[in-house]
Amino acid sequence: MKRIVIWVLLIGLGICLIPFPAGACSCNWRGPFLSVAREAPLVIRGRILRHSPGKAPTMDVLVLETLSGGLLDGGLVVQMGDGMHCRPILEAFPAGSEWVLALNGPGAKPGRGLALSHCGEFSLRLENGEVIGSIDGKQGQVKRMPWREFKERFLYPHFRKEFRGCVRAGERFRQAFGSRFEFVLEPTPTGWEVVVREYGREDNLARLTPPLHFVPNPREIEGWHLADDPAACTSRPYAAQAGPGNPRNFIFSPDVGTRIGAAETGRSVTVEDIEKVSRFGRGVLTVESFVLKPGNNGCPTIEEMKFSVLLEGGY
DSSP states (O other): HHHHHHHHHHHHHHHHHHHHOTOOOOOOOOOOHHHHHGSSEEEEEEEEEEEEEEEEEEEEEEEEEESSSSSSSSEEEOOOOSSSOOOOGGGGGOTTTEEEEETOOOTTOOOTSOOOOOOOOOOOETTTTTTEOSSSSSSOOOOOEHHHHHHHHHHSEEEEEEEEEEEEETTTEEEEEEETEEEEEEETTHHHHEEEEEEOOOOOOOTOOOOOOOOOOTTTTHHHHHSSSGGGGTOGGGOSSOOOOOSSSEEEEETTTTBBBOOOOOOOOOOHHHHHHHEEEEEEEEEEEEEEEGGGGGGEEEEEEEEEEEEEOOO
């Protein structure tokens, strides 16, 4: 009996002395790339330059394009799987291959550096102009998508935003929406202009809102539009009998000023272009109440305006 007890104690002591890794990785799969990448502070397209294996494996990455976040350098060192942290193994990312990497996402535990998590699809391979991996489906479901389509879906996901506001003459109103846009009421001498901008650009993405000629545009909000007798304003444009209706509908797209309506394209805007802009983004501004002030030539100015806005679009 004593021998049995001694053997049990020795076995127990031996088990206690086995060096189990502290803090070994354990995490649930959080979802496909287009779902989880938004939780990562830095998303890049890059080429794997070299591996540094060992107890703390890393890979050097040349940044080809930054999709989200900010960088001061074109080269990165990314921490990879070591058996303890929730990161993919180094061998899955061959030198010379190109990837979309969402870095420092949940589970990566990067410390002060950069790391790639495998608690979800935080990486997609790029081959022959296509993105490959779990883009938007279930775990293990591999899809292929053209790079341009993928980039549009990542940068401009579907959005819907409703808000209300109040402005007084000369004031500017701003409201962020979507992942990259800003709605602005830009003051003019007699009212406001509806402006939609993408961060980092000055173009008014709503400037192709129809009608483009011969009648007042819904983007323009002027006092005579709201007057009981618009025709009393003798300097109104186009000698229009009335202003745009209420609510006002407008359209916008990040393609405006780049692929559509850019001077360097050397072509006029077509009906198909307008339809494409409308498919991306639509807005409705409703003037809820206003106060007019008498102005020159029978054209009142807007002293105060309360309004509501609905914005919807994306890919």
